[in-house]
Amino acid sequence: MDFVIFILAMGALIVGADFIVNQSERIALRFNIPEFVIGATIIALGTSLPEMAASVSASIGGKPEIALANAIGSNIFNITLVLGTIFIITKNINPNRDFFAKDTTWALVPIMIFLLMSIDGTISSFDAVLLLCLMGAYILFLLNDCHNLDENNIEEIKAEDGFKWSKILLLLFIGFIFVVLGAHFA
Secondary structure (H helix, E strand, C coil), X not given: CHXXXXXXXHHHHHHHXXXXXXXXXXXXXXXXXXXXXXXXXXXXXXXXXXXXXXXXXXXXXXXXXXXXXXXXXXXXXXXXXHHHHHHHHHCCCCCCHHHHHHHHHHHHHHHHHHHHHHHHCCCCHHXXXXXXXXXXXXXXXXXXXXXXXXXXXXXXXXXXXXXXXXHHHHHHHHHHHHHHHHHHHC
């Protein structure tokens, strides 16, 4: 029975992730937002929710070391295994140099700040707030840097495409639910 639950949970993860990626791509195309921005925000959030839920659960359960190890291990996993697999499958990737340089810096800054915070062996509530502020600053940076966004075009899309727009949001929501449930039961 456990094996069947595991297979169903993995299926939910795959289907949910597929929904999230496909609908996010549609949003990016409709609003002329670079796919990198969608990947760095909506998709990253969607795939990180199960990890965050596990870490919060571990912290509440009195095991903050597991939560910390989960976050660090996830970053190592994403940079090594995920990117390595993508580069093998895709063979030649030519990322936009501007986005790549800026976002690589944004990836390194929180790591460096976290290292500085942890030198004394304690992560305080102030440190936690600073990390959350960094995430907010990154999102603001992405939105500000996304100069291709045309506000008139957004209103036009909302007015003419209400049903399809609600379908996209519904499928995104279902995708997030599948990912969270799949991660919980896998």
